[in-house]
Amino acid sequence: MKFYADRVPTAARQLITDLLIVFWIYLWVRVAIWVHDTVELLAVPGVKLESAGNGIADNLAEAGGKVGRVPLVGDELTKPFTGAADAARSIADAGHQQQELVDKLALILPSMAVAVPLALVLFLWLPLRLRWIRRASAAISVRDEPAGRDLLALRALASRPLSELTKLGPDIAQSWRAGDAAAVDALAELELKRLGLHRSKR
Structure with missing residues (x-):
């Protein structure tokens, strides 16, 4: 918790x-x-x-x-x-x-x-x-797993303003769909930052 x-x-x-x-x-x-x-x-x-x-x-x-x-x-x-x-x-x-x-x-x-x-x-x-x-407890429980970071990235795509998403690149959604690890990490970091959490230490 x-x-x-x-x-x-x-x-x-x-x-x-x-x-x-x-x-x-x-x-x-x-x-x-x-x-x-x-x-x-x-x-x-x-x-x-x-x-x-x-x-x-x-x-x-x-x-x-x-x-x-x-x-x-x-x-x-x-x-x-x-x-x-x-x-x-x-x-x-x-x-x-x-x-x-x-x-x-x-x-x-x-x-x-x-x-x-x-x-x-x-x-x-x-x-x-x-x-x-x-939400923070759920994010912490999944942030160290690849599938969990993908979920965090999806959450960021669905909830963050377009102005924040476009700062990650104009094709960030396409990169996420393609499974680009850097794009997934960037989006997951955006969601974790919104919650005030640090990224996982891998």
């Missing part, structure tokens, strides 16, 4: 690109963590609201219980305390619901922040990188 080119310019470009991709992923993960922590701060008022509401409700319920012990009028005196305690519990429920909403946002927003950058890496950069690895 060939991960980096033999030729320095191509290998340097690949290494720099890989490092930039790693930094890109790290950067967006840090952004997602920051978004999560920032959104979680919005839950603080909800926590305080829930705590205060429950505290007030408990105090009112306790006070209502004590007032309810008054003979004859205890039940009547308890009703306002019970109503106020229910209202306080409603406030506490609102605080709890706010916390649940914030928790959901703290998951959704960071996921959205990191999803697009990761998608760019997975669907744009990674396929290109894997394709180069596959």
